Amino acid sequence: AQKITQTQPGMFVQEKEAVTLDCTYDTSDPSYGLFWYKQPSSGEMIFLIYQGSYDQQNATEGRYSLNFQKARKSANLVISASQLGDSAMYFCAMREEYSGNTPLVFGKGTRLSVIA
Amino acid sequence: NAGVTQTPKFRILKIGQSMTLQCTQDMNHNYMYWYRQDPGMGLKLIYYSVGAGITDKGEVPNGYNVSRSTTEDFPLRLELAAPSQTSVYFCASSILGSRETQYFGPGTRLLVL
Numbered sequence: 001a002q003k004i005t006q007t008q009p010g011m012f013v014q015e016k017e018a019v020t021l022d023c024t025y026d027t028s029d030p031s032y033g034l035f036w037y038k039q040p041s042s043g044e045m046i047f048l049i050y051q052g053s054y055d056q057q058n059a060t061e062g063r064y065s066l067n068f069q070k071a072r073k074s075a076n077l078v079i080s081a082s083q084l085g086d087s088a089m090y091f092c093a094m095r096e097e098y099s100g101n102t103p104l105v106f107g108k109g110t111r112l113s114v115i116a
Numbered sequence: 117n118a119g120v121t122q123t124p125k126f127r128i129l130k131i132g133q134s135m136t137l138q139c140t141q142d143m144n145h146n147y148m149y150w151y152r153q154d155p156g157m158g159l160k161l162i163y164y165s166v167g168a169g170i171t172d173k174g175e176v177p178n179g180y181n182v183s184r185s186t187t188e189d190f191p192l193r194l195e196l197a198a199p200s201q202t203s204v205y206f207c208a209s210s211i212l213g214s215r216e217t218q219y220f221g222p223g224t225r226l227l228v229l
Contacts, residue, residue: 004158035217045159045206045220052215091158103149103174104218106158 002027004092004107012113013082020067021077021110023092031098034075036066039089039109048090051075052097079112087114118142120221122207128227129197137192137224139207147210148190149218152176152203159206165190197228 003026013019025034036048051059051066059066067076075094079086089111093104123138141148146167151159151174161174165184179201181193190209194201204225208218 033215043204043223045208047217047219050215050217093158103161103164104159106151106160108156108158 002029002032002094002096002105004094004105006092006107006110008110009108010111010113012115013079013086015084015114015116016081018078018080019082019112021079021090021092021112023075023077023107025073025075025092025094027094027096029096029098032094032096034066034068035093035095035104036064036075036077037091037093038086039091041088045091049077082114084114084116087112120207120209120219122205122221122224124224125222126225126227128229129194130229131197131199133197134193134195135197135226137194137205137207137226139190139192139221140188141190141207141209141219142188143209143211143219144187145209145211145219146187147212147218148184149208149210150174150180150182150190150192151206151208152201153206153223154203162192162205194226199228202226202228 005024032053034051038046049061063080065078089109091109092107095102120141149164150162163182165171207221210218
C-alpha cells in the first residue's frame with residue numbers, strides 16, 4: 001500500500017526567501033508518480049508539479065522544483081523567492097502507475113505562511 | 117471548458133437525511149474520483165471510476181454510493197447522513213497517462229447536524 005508522510009504541520013518563511021516542504025513516501029510499485037498541490041484559503045486544489053519515478057532529472061516549474069531522492073524515498077518541494085500569495089496548504093500526493101491511473105494518495109499537508 | 121463543476125457549493129443536512137452531490141466534467145476524461153477532506157487533513161478517496169458503468173471503492177466508501185452512467189457525470193449519493201460525514205467533498209477527473217494530473221472541482225462543503 002502507498003503512504004505519504006508530511007512531517008511539517010506548519011512552516012514560516014520570509015518573503016523572497018526559499019523554503020523546502022518535506023515529503024516522504026512508501027510504495028512497493030516500481031512505477032509511480034509524485035505530485036504537489038497547493039490549496040489556498042479559498043479551498044481549490046491547484047496542481048504545481050509532477051515527478052515520475054523513472055525521471056532522470058528533478059522536475060521544475062517556474063519557482064517550484066522537486067528535490068527527488070529515490071533511494072531515500074523523498075520528494076521535497078522547493079519554492080524559491082517566496083511571495084505572500086504562496087501562503088497556503090501544500091499537499092504531497094502519489095499514485096502507482098504500473099497499471100494505469102490509480103487514484104492519488106495524499107499526505108496530511110503542510111501549512112506555509114509567508115511573512116512580509 | 118468549464119472543467120470540473122460541483123453542485124451544491126454548500127449544504128446543511130440533518131442526521132438521517134439523504135442527498136446527492138453532483139459532479140460534471142466537460143473534458144471527456146475517462147477517470148473520475150470522489151475525495152473527502154476533513155478539517156486539517158489531506159484528501160481521502162471515497163470512490164472512483166475508470167469509465168462509464170465502472171466504479172470501485174476507495175479508502176472510505178461506507179455511507180456513500182456512486183454511479184457512472186455517462187462519461188461526463190459522476191454523482192455521489194449520501195444515504196442516512198451522519199455527523200461523521202461533515203467534510204468538504206472534492207470531485208476530480210483525469211485522462212490516462214503517467215504525467216497527467218487530476219483536475220479538481222471547487223468542492224462541496226457539507227455540514228451534518
